[in-house]
Every structure is written in structure tokens, then in C-alpha cells.
Amino acid sequence: MAFLEIEGLSAYYGKARALHNVDITVEKGEIVAIIGANGAGKSTLLDSIIGLTSIRGDVRLDGDSLTGLASSAIVERGVGYAPERFNLFPYMSVLDNLMVGAYTARHDTERNLELVFDLFPRLAERRNQETYTQSGGERQMVSLGRALMTNPSLILVDEPTIGLAPKVCLDIAAALNRLNQENGLTILITEQNANFAMSLASHLHILETGEVRMSGSAEELGANPELKKAYFGNTHGP
Amino acid sequence: MGIRWQHLAAWAVFIIFMLALPEFVSKGTLRTIIFANFLAIFAISWDVLSGRTGYISFGHPFLIGIGAYTSAILSYRFGFPIALSIPLAVVAAMIGGTLFFLPALRIRGSYFALVTLAFMELMYQLVQVIRPDITGGTRGISGVETITRGAVNNFYLSFCLMALVAFSMWLLMKSRLGTALSAIGMNEESVRGSGLDTTKLKLAAFMIAAFVAGLGGAFYVHYLGSIAPRALFDINFLFTIIVAALIGGASTIIGPMIGAFFLTFLLEYLRPVLPGAERYFIYGGIALILYMYQPKGIYEVAKQGWGRIQAARAGAGS
Numbered sequence: 001m002a003f004l005e006i007e008g009l010s011a012y013y014g015k016a017r018a019l020h021n022v023d024i025t026v027e028k029g030e031i032v033a034i035i036g037a038n039g040a041g042k043s044t045l046l047d048s049i050i051g052l053t054s055i056r057g058d059v060r061l062d063g064d065s066l067t068g069l070a071s072s073a074i075v076e077r078g079v080g081y082a083p084e085r086f087n088l089f090p091y092m093s094v095l096d097n098l099m100v101g102a103y104t105a106r107h108d109t110e111r112n113l114e115l116v117f118d119l120f121p122r123l124a125e126r127r128n129q130e131t132y133t134q135s136g137g138e139r140q141m142v143s144l145g146r147a148l149m150t151n152p153s154l155i156l157v158d159e160p161t162i163g164l165a166p167k168v169c170l171d172i173a174a175a176l177n178r179l180n181q182e183n184g185l186t187i188l189i190t191e192q193n194a195n196f197a198m199s200l201a202s203h204l205h206i207l208e209t210g211e212v213r214m215s216g217s218a219e220e221l222g223a224n225p226e227l228k229k230a231y232f233g234n235t236h237g238p
Numbered sequence: 239m240g241i242r243w244q245h246l247a248a249w250a251v252f253i254i255f256m257l258a259l260p261e262f263v264s265k266g267t268l269r270t271i272i273f274a275n276f277l278a279i280f281a282i283s284w285d286v287l288s289g290r291t292g293y294i295s296f297g298h299p300f301l302i303g304i305g306a307y308t309s310a311i312l313s314y315r316f317g318f319p320i321a322l323s324i325p326l327a328v329v330a331a332m333i334g335g336t337l338f339f340l341p342a343l344r345i346r347g348s349y350f351a352l353v354t355l356a357f358m359e360l361m362y363q364l365v366q367v368i369r370p371d372i373t374g375g376t377r378g379i380s381g382v383e384t385i386t387r388g389a390v391n392n393f394y395l396s397f398c399l400m401a402l403v404a405f406s407m408w409l410l411m412k413s414r415l416g417t418a419l420s421a422i423g424m425n426e427e428s429v430r431g432s433g434l435d436t437t438k439l440k441l442a443a444f445m446i447a448a449f450v451a452g453l454g455g456a457f458y459v460h461y462l463g464s465i466a467p468r469a470l471f472d473i474n475f476l477f478t479i480i481v482a483a484l485i486g487g488a489s490t491i492i493g494p495m496i497g498a499f500f501l502t503f504l505l506e507y508l509r510p511v512l513p514g515a516e517r518y519f520i521y522g523g524i525a526l527i528l529y530m531y532q533p534k535g536i537y538e539v540a541k542q543g544w545g546r547i548q549a550a551r552a553g554a555g556s
Contacts, residue, residue, distance in 0.1 A: 050431055075433025083431055089424040091489075092417070100421045103414065104433040150433050 001063055003028040003186055004049075004154055009057035011041075011048045011210075018044040019210045021057070026154070026188055026203075031180050033197035034190045035231055036207035042190035043084070045207070046156040049188075050074055050081045061154065076104045080152030084159050085139040088146075090132035094123050097131055097142050101149030108151050115183070116145035119175050137168035144175065155179070157189040161196050169193070173200055194231040198222060206231070241412055249405060256397050265389040272389070272461065274502035275396035279403050279454035281482040281494035286407060287447035288480075289488035290416070291440060292423035293342055297354030298479055300361050301338070301448050303470045305331040305455030307365065307373065310382045310465050315372055320385060324456040331452020332445055339444040343437065346426075362471035378466030385460045392461055399457055400495075403450055408491040410446070419443050420489060474518060481525050487535030496536050 002025035011019040019041045026032045036042045048055045051071040059066045066074050075081070080101075089097050098116060102109045117124035120141040126134070131142055140160055147155050157176070161169040173196065179185045191197035197204060198218040206214040206227065214227065221227055260268060280302060288294045309327035312318040318326070341353040365373045373379070386395055410416060418439050421429045430436050459465050469475070478501060486497025501521060508517045532539050 047431075052427060052430060070435065071430045072433045072435045075431075081431040083428060087425055087428040087431075089421045089428070091424060092420060096417050096421075099414065099417055100429060100434070101432045103418065106414075146432060 002026060003030075003062055004188065005058075005060040006045075006049070007058045007060070009045075009048060009055055009059065011044050011053045011055045013044075013053070017210060018053070019048065019055075022207075022210075022212055024205055024212065024215075026186055028186055029180070029184055030203065031176070031187045031189065031201045032203045032205070033201035034188070034205050034207050035192070035194050035197050036190070037192060039209075040207045041210040042207055043158050044210075046081065046083070046158050046188070046190060049156060050079060072104065075150050075152075078151065078153035080147035080150045080155040082143045082147035082155060082157045082160070084162065085136065085143045088131045088139055088142055091130055093128045093130055094134075094138075094142055094145075095127040098123075098145050098149050101146035103150075105149065105151035109149070112149045112151060116148050119148075119178065120145060136164050137171065140164065140168075140172060141175075144172075148179075152185065154186040154188065157187060159190055159192065161191065161193050169196055176200060241409075249408075253401055256401070257394070260390045260393055268389040268393045270502055270506045271499075272392050272396045274499045275393075275400040276454055276458050276461070277478065277482055277502055278400050278495045278498035279450060280479045281486070281498050282404060282407055282491060283447045283450035283454065284479050285483040285488055285491075285494045286411070286419075286450065287443050289483055289494075290411070290419035290423050291443050292426075293346070293440070293443075294348075294351040295338070295354045295447070296351045296476060296480075297338065297357040298447075298451060299471050299476050300354070300358040301331050301334050301451035302455035302458070303358075303361055303365075303467075304334040305452030306459035306465050306470060308452075309456035310379050310459045311372055313460075314379050314382050320383060320460055324453070324460070327456040328449055328452040331455065332448045334452075335444045335448025336441075338448070339441055342440055342444065358471050358476065362467050365467045365471070373467075374465075376467065378464060378469075380464035382459055382463050382465065384463045385457070396457070396461065399454070403453070404491050404495060407446075407450065411491060415439070415442065423489070474515070477518075481521060485521075485525050485528055485535055487537030490537055493535050493537040496540075500536060 004026040006022055006024040009019055009022040010017060022045065024032070034042050034045060044053060047053045049059055049066070051066065051069055051074045055067065057067070061077055061079065064077070066077070089100065098113065102112065105112065122138060123141050123145060126138065131139055134142070144157065144160070160172050164172070176187060176189070177200065180187055189197065189200065198221070201218065203217060204215070204221050205212050206221070214221065214224070259271070280298060283301070284295060284298050305327045308330040309320070309323040312323035312326060313320055338354060338357065342350055345353065366376050386392055418429065418434055422436055422439060426436055482497035482501050483494040484497070485500065486495065487493025504521055504524070505517050508520055512520065528535065
């Protein structure tokens with residue numbers, strides 16, 4: 001039994017179907033990436049796991065079904081959500097942003113805050129700064145930090161590198177790797193940047209117009225010439 | 239966030255200053271301040287709901303009206319003591335707040351605002367049509383028992399009520415609840431994604447706002463001694479509340495207080511010059527200019543001004 005099992009998942013916005021029959025599994029302690037273009041359904045997939053959309057199919061965490069649960073209950077079971085960094089609370093300080101994440105795990109607030117500030121010392125320095133004044137990279141850190149405040153065993157990270165400088169992407173990758181290796185977090189990440197995703201994830205899924213087109217390890221997908229052309233932007237290889 | 243001793247000191251200075259005020263100003267000014275106190279209560283109530291969560295209420299007079307009418311009817315028609323009619327009025331307003339809340343589960347933005355406006359209009363009509371023998375119909379009720387007499391006593395009463403409301407709301411909004419409500423106003427989905435039950439939080443906000451509005455409305459009717467639907471369920475009254483909250487600085491407690499005093503005195507001092515409703519144009523204009531210059535309101539302007547003075551001093555000192 002995998003840690004996260006997504007089975008026959010379809011998601012709808014009103015009558016429009018955004019995901020169709022998606023099957024994805026994530027093992028405990030693994031980093032899995034979903035790659036896809038704009039509109040492929042990446043964010044919808046994460047929204048569906050956390051209970052923000054109406055879905056058909058089943059999502060199970062450690063064997064327990066999450067389907068139909070309220071978002072608050074899903075977060076309490078250990079799923080943290082770091083949405084795209086545009087989804088912060090812009091006119092609140094870094095600390096207040098993090099504190100909103102601390103509701104479900106309020107007894108561990110101190111410990112989690114320490115973890116976040118240890119991971120991103122820059123946030124500790126700027127804890128009283130309002131997030132709309134921050135750089136993209138800092139905001140991405142706040143988004144990740146807010147998810148970590150919920151005491152997760154699995155975090156969903158939505159397009160962490162979108163629009164960020166390469167150097168900052170490396171920082172984010174380092175942080176995610178550290179969370180995975182030192183803190184044992186299972187991570188499901190969505191990306192348009194396939195190279196970034198491959199450097200991180202042990203397993204990847206390609207999502208196109210709401211369906212999983214292809215799945216495999218980084219090596220397997222990297223070797224596929226068609227995919228290389230479509231997603232990796234470099235058909236000649238290094 | 240966090241409460242610092244400077245904050246508490248500022249509260250103490252403000253309260254002492256206000257309590258000493260009757261020694262220095264005329265009875266007429268006190269009467270103006272009484273109205274400002276009540277307007278501040280209403281504006282704080284509006285701000286807790288709309289300034290924080292972004293659910294813009296156009297129906298606040300509905301909540302205030304339930305409080306005022308319930309207490310007036312209970313005490314005037316049925317002989318309830320005020321000590322009982324006011325708490326009951328607050329409960330009634332909170333029930334009204336729950337009604338308010340139902341559309342908020344499904345709709346947001348301008349639609350929510352319009353629905354709440356409909357609540358106010360509905361109440362205006364109902365009060366006149368249904369059982370006018372109880373509500374007093376179009377003419378309302380006069381001769382409602384007052385709690386105390388005289389400008390000075392009423393000043394103390396209204397100020398204590400306002401200070402109590404403001405201080406307790408300030409404490410409440412400094413808590414996790416306040417942070418969460420503001421977060422809802424900025425991005426409700428994200429609040430849900432962080433594991434918070436936004437339905438419960440919004441219900442709490444509606445209840446708190448209704449509690450304060452009902453309390454203010456009930457005390458207000460026992461200050462005025464009369465109530466009439468035209469004065470209460472009125473678009474000018476509604477906008478005075480909203481503009482007070484916004485002009486002072488939404489999402490703060492001091493903002494609506496500043497706004498209420500500013501507006502009340504502005505309207506009062508314009509009275510000899512512009513006796514009619516033209517006065518409302520003036521404050522509309524002031525509100526417009528202020529929003530264009532600083533959407534966060536007078537409080538922010540003052541804060542930045544103070545910051546500049548400090549910076550200039552520091553510059554001169556070095």
C-alpha cells in the first residue's frame with residue numbers, strides 16, 4: 001500500500017472537467033513530480049487532494065480515504081499545501097502568514113516555527129515584513145513555510161520555481177531535498193520546469209489536458225525523445 | 239501582531255483624556271461626541287465583519303435595527319426592564335447575524351453586498367407593514383425609556399460602552415481569530431488550504447459583528463428615546479458607517495474610531511454652512527480624495543506622518 005494513492009480521480013469546475021481518471025501513487029519518503037503545461041490540471045490535482053474541488057474517484061492517505069473530507073480534516077491528517085506563491089496573504093507579515101498555517105497544529109507552533117526559520121533564515125530576519133513587499137523567492141519560502149506549520153507528513157508543492165531566478169530555484173530545491181531527507185517528508189510537487197522536477201523527483205508523471213500521459217522514473221522519461229522535445233527543451237542532450 | 243505595553247499605554251491615555259473631557263467642552267460638543275461614540279461602535283462592528291473578511295455588508299442598519307427595535311418594543315410595549323431588554327435585543331441581533339450568514343456560504347463579492355442591502359430594505363418595509371401596533375409603523379416609537387439623562391451622563395455611558403467594545407474587539411482581533419479573519423479577506427481558498435474551517439470562522443465574524451451592532455443599536459435607542467424606520471434603515475446612515483470605517487482605516491480598531499469622530503465633527507461643523515443633505519457630498523468628496531491618496535485611511539496617513547517626523551528628527555540629531 002502506497003502512502004498516497006490517487007485512484008480514478010476526476011475533478012470538475014461546475015460542469016467543466018479539469019481532471020480525468022488520474023491514477024498516481026506516492027510512496028512514503030518519496031519525492032514525486034507532476035509535469036505539465038499551463039492548464040494541464042496540475043493545480044487542480046493538488047486542490048483536489050486537499051479537498052478544495054468537487055471530485056470523483058478516491059484519494060487515500062496511508063490507507064484512509066480523504067475523499068469527501070473537509071480541507072481542515074485533510075490538513076489535520078498531515079497533508080500540507082504550499083500553493084503558488086501568489087496565494088499568500090499580501091498585507092500580512094511573514095510571521096502572520098506562517099501563523100495562519102499554525103492553526104491545526106498549534107501545540108507544535110514553536111517547534112515548527114524553528115524548523116521554518118532554520119530552513120529559511122531569511123524569513124527569520126524578515127519576519128515582520130509584509131509579504132507583498134518581498135521578492136518571489138522569499139514569497140515561495142513563506143508559502144512552503146506556511147505548509148510546514150501544519151505539521152505535515154506529506155506536502156503538496158505547486159510550481160515552486162515559476163518565474164524564479166535559477167539561483168533561487170537551487171535554494172528551493174535544496175530546501176525540498178533537506179525536508180525530504182532530514183525530516184522524512186513525502187513530497188508531491190508540480191512543475192513546468194521539467195529539468196528542475198527531474199533533478200528532484202524519483203518518479204514523474206506527465207499531465208496533459210487533465211490526464212496522465214506518461215509516468216516513469218527520471219531516467220525513463222529523460223530517455224524518451226518525444227518527451228525530451230516537448231518538455232526538456234533540449235533534444236541534443238548534454 | 240502581539241500586544242505591546244505602548245499599546246496599552248495609548249489606550250490608558252485615550253481613556254483618561256476622554257473621561258476628563260466634560261470638564262472642558264460644552265454640552266453641545268458632548269452631544270456630538272455621543273453620536274460619534276455610537277457611530278464608532280457601528281463602524282467597528284462593520285469593520286470586524288467587512289473590513290477583515292472582505293464580505294462587504296450593506297445591511298448593517300438591519301443588525302443595528304433589530305437590536306434597537308427589539309429593545310424598544312420589549313421595554314416600551316411589554317414593560318421589560320432595560321437590563322433585560324438589551325441582552326435580549328443583542329440575542330435577537332445575533333440571530334439576525336445568522337440569517338445574514340446564510341447567503342455568505344454561497345455567494346461572495348458584490349452579490350453578497352446586494353443581498354445584505356436587500357435585508358435592510360426588507361426590514362424597512364416589514365417594520366411598517368407588519369403589526370404597526372407593536373412597531374409603531376412609519377412613525378416608529380417615541381417615549382422609549384432612557385437609561386440616564388443629561389449630556390454628561392450620556393457622554394460617560396456612550397463612551398464607556400464604546401471603549402469597552404473597542405478594547406475587547408482590539409484584544410480579539412489581536413488573537414489568532416483576528417489574523418485568520420484578515421487572511422480570509424485576502425485569500426479565502428488559501429485559508430482553507432491551510433486547514434482552517436472558514437465556515438466556522440466566518441460565522442464567528444458575523445456573530446461578533448451582530449453582537450456589537452445589536453448592543454450599540456439597543457443602547458442607542460435608549461439614548462435617543464425614540465426610533466423611526468426612516469432614520470434607521472437609511473442609505474445615508476449605512477454609508478456614514480461604511481465611510482467612517484474606511485476613511486479612518488479599515489482592518490484596524492482605531493481606524494473606525496478616528497473615522498467616526500472625524501465624520502461626525504465634519505458633518506456638525508458643516509451644518510451652519512450647508513444645512514441640507516449637501517453635506518454628504520462634502521464627505522463623499524473627502525472620502526474620494528483620501529482613498530486615491532491613501533486607501534488605508536487617516537490612521538495610515540497619521541502613522542506615516544509620524545514616521546517622517548521621527549526620521550527627520552533622527553536625521554537632524556546625527
